[in-house]
Amino acid sequence: MVSLADPLDLAGLALPNRVVMAPMTRLRAPDQVADELIAEYYAQRASAGLIVSEGVPVSAAARGHAAVPGIHRPRQVAGWRGVTEAVHAAGGRIVAQLWHVGRLSHPALQPGGAAPAGPTDAPAAEGRSFLFDDDGVGGFVPVTASPRALDAAGIAQVIADFAAAAGNAVDAGFDGVEIHGANGYLIHQFLNAAVNDREDEWGGEPMANRLRLPLAIVDAVIGAVAAKGLGPGRVGFRASPYGTAHDMPLYPGIEISYRTLAAELSARRVGFLHLADQSTTRAEPTMAIPADVLAMVREEFPGPLILTGGMDRARAEAALDSGVADLIGFGRPFIANPDLPRRLLEDLPLAEVHQDTVYAQGPEGYVDYPAYGG
Numbered sequence: 464m465v466s467l468a469d470p471l472d473l474a475g476l477a478l479p480n481r482v483v484m485a486p487m488t489r490l491r492a493p494d495q496v497a498d499e500l501i502a503e504y505y506a507q508r509a510s511a512g513l514i515v516s517e518g519v520p521v522s523a524a525a526r527g528h529a530a531v532p533g534i535h536r537p538r539q540v541a542g543w544r545g546v547t548e549a550v551h552a553a554g555g556r557i558v559a560q561l562w563h564v565g566r567l568s569h570p571a572l573q574p575g576g577a578a579p580a581g582p583t584d585a586p587a588a589e590g591r592s593f594l595f596d597d598d599g600v601g602g603f604v605p606v607t608a609s610p611r612a613l614d615a616a617g618i619a620q621v622i623a624d625f626a627a628a629a630g631n632a633v634d635a636g637f638d639g640v641e642i643h644g645a646n647g648y649l650i651h652q653f654l655n656a657a658v659n660d661r662e663d664e665w666g667g668e669p670m671a672n673r674l675r676l677p678l679a680i681v682d683a684v685i686g687a688v689a690a691k692g693l694g695p696g697r698v699g700f701r702a703s704p705y706g707t708a709h710d711m712p713l714y715p716g717i718e719i720s721y722r723t724l725a726a727e728l729s730a731r732r733v734g735f736l737h738l739a740d741q742s743t744t745r746a747e748p749t750m751a752i753p754a755d756v757l758a759m760v761r762e763e764f765p766g767p768l769i770l771t772g773g774m775d776r777a778r779a780e781a782a783l784d785s786g787v788a789d790l791i792g793f794g795r796p797f798i799a800n801p802d803l804p805r806r807l808l809e810d811l812p813l814a815e816v817h818q819d820t821v822y823a824q825g826p827e828g829y830v831d832y833p834a835y836g837g
């Protein structure tokens with residue numbers, strides 16, 4: 464019987480338990496640099512077997528919100544170094560989630576006020592960007608109605624940006640990286656047959672065209688971390704099969720796409736595959752990842768598999784025990800429970816998230832949730 468309390472070796476990184484802190488954007492970096500407040504937040508959660516950082520933009524064009532800490536400028540790398548040092552000093556492990564939002568952005572956030580770019584010039588019907596107004600007051604606005612399709616040079620730039628960011632993440636002291644291929648952002652936009660309407664080698668049919676950019680990014684990231692002394696086992700990939708958030712319709716052949724993706728990641732010796740199930744996070748009814756698809760992916764990817772979405776102790780233990788997953792990701796429960804692993808392992812009560820401060824500025828609702836009994 465595998466339990467949440469069991470250790471796991473992740474390519475030489477000794478995880479003391481199976482509880483993963485899932486990536487969560489918290490909008491606490493008004494100048495786009497991770498600072499002491501952010502370091503304190505992650506250090507408080509260092510008892511997680513593994514922390515996946517919030518989405519970290521790989522370039523100026525990659526960001527979809529103000530107040531997210533990037534990793535493409537030297538100051539940002541230095542900021543993240545403070546975070547990784549704090550997490551390591553507290554006994555934890557942390558990987559950086561490398562993020563490009565593609566069409567899910569706003570010209571106000573883009574270099575030169577340009578239109579955000581992804582696979583297509585068709586807009587997403589759903590999606591919000593967090594912006595500051597002239598008075599410095601933050602709020603959400605709809606993402607652009609006029610994105611543009613990347614040209615060949617733009618695609619090459621995206622691949623180079625992911626590689627550079629991965630190298631920067633190693634320089635900043637991260638234990639590895641997770642490539643964000645989920646939740647309707649750039650990589651997911653390229654994977655999705657209903658969104659990627661390109662007629663060149665980066666889209667449309669056959670399916671291999673839609674996998675081309677995601678896998679080119681994986682290869683470039685593996686190369687970049689190798690140049691810094693880390694193997695492919697320290698590179699992970701996050702996907703959200705069947706997740707429809709941000710206008711990602713279901714399409715025929717979706718199960719084969721993810722099966723093939725899993726096989727390709729496995730062939731590249733990628734260290735972990737992180738599956739995000741959106742069925743408990745959306746207001747409208749959303750399909751869970753079907754059990755047979757999970758089994759198919761599992762068969763193709765024998766390495767460590769993280770399963771996240773709507774988990775509690777019982778579901779987590781069941782998923783570990785059945786062999787569906789090796790590690791269990793928790794998002795929202797980590798917001799209000801910095802000591803979540805202990806609470807799960809000792810079956811202690813969980814604190815509730817204060818929804819109105821999830822995306823607030825400053826320490827409130829961020830570093831002020833106490834550990835149990837604190």
Ligand SMILES: Cc1cc2nc3c(=O)[nH]c(=O)nc-3n(C[C@H](O)[C@H](O)[C@H](O)COP(=O)(O)O)c2cc1C
Nearest residue numbers: 485486487488517518739771772773774793794795
């Ligand atoms: C406030 C918040 C921010 C999130 N930001 C990210 C993100 O930056 N990257 C990502 O892949 N998923 C993000 N997610 C999704 C979570 O990683 C997770 O998949 C989701 O919350 C479901 O897990 P849960 O039921 O344990 O919360 C976010 C979720 C929340 C609640």
